[in-house]
Amino acid sequence: MYRPTLTRAVRAALGGSLTGTGAAATAILGCTALPAMAQSPAPSDSSDKLETIVVTGTHIRRVDMETSSPVFVIDKSQIEKTGKLTVGDLLQQTPAIAGGATASNPQVNNGGGNGASTIDLRGLGPARTLILVNGRRLTGPSPDVNAIPINLVERVEVLKDGASAVYGSDAIGGVVNFILRRDYQGAEVAVDYGVSGKDDAARHGVSMTLGHTSDRGSILVGANYNKQEEALAVDRDFAKDALYLSSGVASPAGSSRTPRGRIVLPDAMLATFGCTNASNGGSVTRIPGAAGDSLDDYRCFRGADDAYNFQAVANRVMTPQERASLFIVGNYRLTDSVEAYLEAFHNKTSSSSAIAPLPFDARTDNVLISADNVYNPFDIDFGRNGDNDTGRNLLLRLESLGNRRTGFGVSTDQLNMGLRGGFGDSSWQWDASFTYGHFSQVSSNSGFLYRPGLQAALGPSYIDSAGVAHCGTPDATIAGCIPINPFNPSLTPEGFQSLSAQFKNTTTLIQREAEFNANGELFELPAGVASLAVGASYRKEYQNFAPSFLNTAIGPDYTSCYLANETCTSPIVGDFDVKEAYAEVFLPVLRDVAFAQSLNVTIGTRFSRYSTFGNATNSKIGFEWRPVEDVLVRGTIAEVFRAPTISNLFAAPASNSPTFQDPCIGLDVPVGVNANIDRACQFVPRDGSFGGPLNGQTTGLVTGNAHLQPESGKAFTWGVVYDPNWLDGLSTSMDVWRFALNDNITALDVNTIAQQCYTSGNLCEFIHRFAADGQVFYIDQPTLNLGRIDTKGVDLGVKYRLPETAFGNFRFGVDATYTAQYNQTIFDQSGRPTGVIYGAGHFNRQIGNFARWRGLGSVSWDKGNWDASWTMRYVGGFRLGSLRPDGDSADGTFKNVVVDYGARTYHNLQAGYTIEPINTRIDVGVDNVFDKKPPILYQNNVVNANTDPVTFDTVGRYFFARVSVKF
Known part of the structure; x- marks a missing residue:
């Protein structure tokens, strides 16, 4: 039977760099099988063990590592060499990640500080990227990948394709699947330390892993602890002052609350x-x-x-956090054909944020x-x-109250357990599992008044x-x-101290899921064996957000409570359940004929029944065509969807303080000339004197909607993988992708509402102004199925391993993503399009950064016990502001102002040495070697450190070292 892919995968593994082209390229050295996504047991025959695997993006067990869907791989050794203490720090450098205006990472202080890292593939939002652990959903309202113990991870597979037909809701922009370690024998201890060139942001880490394997099964236990210390904005030149672009002048200013x-x-x-x-x-x-x-x-x-320079008072460019984890992974063969397994981990994170006094x-x-x-x-x-x-x-x-501080205590627990086995002597295998997840977060807040x-x-x-x-x-x-x-x-x-008040908010989310999967061969076709995977699941989720009575919003307008209005929120309590069934079939169509050494088709569908909105069915079709041995042409067409979350459905009114540019600034149009302007600028003076909000922010009032329907759309990928036999060690890939998503679930942005009202008279009912002077009192931000996202682009990958030389082995790798389009279309409540946010090549305060080019390159070398690597992360140039009448302006006063920014490239160096006699390895490295500063985006466009901390490095040059010992 024709199986060139296996050879190619081994070759790619031997020549791997920082990233992987094939889904399993870095995992089959030594002829060991990939742990399946569903963790199916390996048959006793060692040859079958090599040939039956499941990769992220399908339930079908196959020999081929490269399927119809593109997958990006980071393995354990690559993670360790970066010196990172959390996987989130590494994953957020993936070129396929974009956007992230509200995405979490430890550099986000204002609006962050909870220690979380979320993943935003294609810039579609973290809620549209599905996070899995061994193929099962990670628990959390917006799953934090830092909750997964880093020493438990064998590798990470990033599927860059829509996969709702395979995994259900949320798998729109892609899937990140953490494959856990297993079958480990021995013990290892690792100690990490890092510090910035400014002698702050120090991090400390220690991890321990113990494993034992026998003929009947294996057990792996471990623990880790890491601590990240803070770095203050006042210690960074780009962040120490609150910088504004106003009236065409960039200058330090600050808040009007002095x-x-x-x-x-x-x-x-x-x-x-x-x-x-x-x-x-x-x-x-x-x-x-x-x-x-x-x-x-x-x-x-x-x-x-x-003005008051709040940047110099308390703001941070790195938030402090402390994290501890425990885990156990085990499997035990009950009989020759039935195996029990357990995967459990507990993570507890303590973190904090601090901003200027109230x-x-x-x-x-x-x-x-x-x-x-x-x-x-x-x-x-x-x-x-x-x-x-x-x-x-x-x-x-109110400086006498001290800084506003929020301390977070977050606990994540996940338990996966089940039985798996085979049906007699057939190729069919089954897996019955139960997953329990518990997420809790307590935020303690101080620095407020009663x-x-x-x-x-x-x-x-x-x-x-x-x-x-x-x-x-x-x-x-x-x-x-x-x-x-x-x-x-x-x-x-x-007097002020007597009114000082503290409050706590508590969030609890519980997830339970029972699942049954089976897969195996159906029948023989001339081109090969047809295979089928089927399964069914039941999942129930419950969420309870309980604020203190002090910050519970009070009707009728819900903009005030017993504390400052920025704290006002409302309880969220709700649950839903979903029953799902899927089927996926693999059909080999042609093999060993002219212009088709192989042609395979995969068809899948998934039916979902939600207790909240009803039914949804999503299907996909994928193909893999090898016209010649060295070339794989692949593609998928997939339906995708995202069900509304508990927060989307049941959130009661809650205040926020978004950055806002009033379109009525400087208004001199007389009343009666333009009806839309009259509605948008009610009570605003018409003599050109109106100056807008005094601090560049306004009050928004976000509410859920129990009548929401799911988002739905389509994902398309077409690609070519070229692994030439004539040049050993070279592997290249190119994948064109496109996503079209309708009925977007979104809380309307205050700037969108104001601009739409001003230009088209749409959404004006959500704007509330003071009658005395026209200043905005608050803007309603209802959560609606309004809008559409269209995005498309290209992923490129090149890996090359030079022939072995007297100077050692050299490997090169480049992965890059080009975003050709990111359009977010706004609709009115009648379903009519009223405007478009053009994101590609821009930073937008609502949707984030969509630099057209992002890339990750690497050069690695090894000789004997020595190795070294040089990694480059590239973020292309982008534009802040728009020339469109309804677009954002980079200037806080003038309209239609744009600022162009050049590209940023970050260079990281690492070197390692293995001391074989004592089974010890030492790694040292420097991140951001040239201390590249982030671009200044100004406080009238961002709320953290004058820049975009989700995309750019705010800490600067960073030194790290790691020592690991195996026993």
Whole structure:
């Protein structure tokens, strides 16, 4: 029978570099079988053991390593040589990853800090990349790959194709499958250490693995511990100042919420200070060192000169985290044909984030500062109390409360257990399994104020005959209340401290799944044996998000709670179950004929019944054609879908603070000229004086939707793999891909809503403005099935192993992805397209970074006990901003401003030596050798370190060392 693929796979394994072209290229050295995705038992015949494998992307057991779907492989030795303590750090460098505006990694501080790393294949979002462990779903609301113990991983297979017909929901952009170690004999201990060139961000790690294997089975146990220390933004030149691009000028500025306050007064009063009017940003601030009890203590606010540099206070470019894991993997042959197996791991992560002290906004926080407050020198009310909006405001930074801090305690437990075996002497094998997953997260938050008490402390007050200030009036004193001075908080620190509040949020997710799979040969065809895989499963998921009563949002508008509005959220409780069945058939069509040494077709379908929305059926067809021995032409057409999550369905209103550019800035169009503008800019002054939000952010109100339907679409891949016999060691591949996804489940972006309303009159009902001056109060962000994503591009791969020389062995590898298109189409609620976000070649604050080219190259060398490698990660140039009328502007004030950025290349070096007499290996290395700085994207476009921490390195040059000993 014709089996050239096996030889080619062995050749590719011998010439492997940092990445793999074939799904199993790096796993068959020494003629050992690949552990199957479903972990089927190996037959007793050693020859069959070599020929029957299952690779990620199919349930069919086959001899061929290269199937119709492209798979990227990272094996254990490659992971160890990078010096990384978590797999997530390595995977996020994969060229097929893009986007990531909200994706997690330890460099994300504002909006992150939970220690998680998520994977965003094709830039379709982490929710559209399925994470598996030995073919079974990893537990978590957005699965964190760092939860998987790194010393438990044998290799990682990244399927870069839609696979809903194989795995069900979420497998749209691709699948990341972690294959666990097994059949290990012995013990090993490894110690890691790393530190940046700035002498911070130190990391420490230790791992231990023990294994025993016998004729009846094997057991593998282990533990690891690692700790990553913080790096502060103030210690990096690119991040130490809050940089803004505004009115065509890039300069350090910051927040309008300052310790000395920004006070918005009536225009007539502003005129006495010589300030511009309030609608044009005019306001006053307390003079440095002044007490603030007299109008003489105030002057005009001077914009950037008086702004608060929050970057220098607390922000981090690397968040601290501490992680410990335990695991056990075992299998035991009960009979000659039945084997029991167990895979279990526990991971606990402690991490934190810290941002600047609490900003206070009297209007947004729904607090009224009374004219009768003894510390109010202006003798007028400020802020708002429900419908009583004064139109005047005080913006303040409450330094006396300290930084806002969030500490995360995350625990992930996963148990996979089952039985597997064969049906007599036939080729058929079966697997019956049960999976239990438990995820819990507790976030502890400090640095906030109890708002009801704040209202009393800022209300009317008086000073008694003894000179003591009291809340209320002499006839109605408020017991237990200490008046506070919002115009000079340093004078009443005890009042602010008495209102200091902490709160906790708790998230729990439980997943249970029972599954049965079977696969084997059907019948003989002239071109080979037809095979079939079938299976069925039942999965139930439950989620409970429980906020503290202090930060539970209060109706009717749900923008406020007992703390600052940025903390306000709502409980989420819900569950769903899904019953699924699949079938996949492999049909060899031609073999050993002219122009077809082989032609195979794979057809699969999967039926899903969800308790939340109903049924879904997704199918695929794939082909593999070898016109000649050295060339494989492959392709798939697959239907894909994503079911709405519990959060999508059941989330009650919750506030956030997204970056926002008001399209009504500088508006000078008279009322009545354009109906769309009239709706979008209700209450906004029309004399060109409107300046938009004072801090470049607004309040969004995100809600779930119990009536959501699943996303659905199609994924297409066509590719060629060329492994020439005339040049041993060379393997090349090219795959063209395209994804089209409809009915996107998304919480509408505030900028999209505002732009759509302004240009087309669509979605205007979600915008709420203050009647007094037109500033945005809040913008509803409902979760809807609105939108479409179209993306396409090309993956390229080249691997080459030089013939052995007197100087050693050399290997070269390049993997690259070109994104030709990423269009996100916006629809109105009637299903009409109203606008498009063009992502390819751009950074967009909503969808992230889509540099057209991303690449990963490597050069490796070994001779005797020595080895070394040089790895290059390339991120191509991109554009910030758009020239389109409805597009984002790179400038915080001017419209249609674009900034172009060049490419970034990061160089990493590693060297290792094996001391054979004592079974010890030493690795040392340097990441980001040339200390390449990230591009400056400005705080009016990003919320972390003036840059995109998901795409670029924020820590800088980094040194690491690793010592491992085997016993």
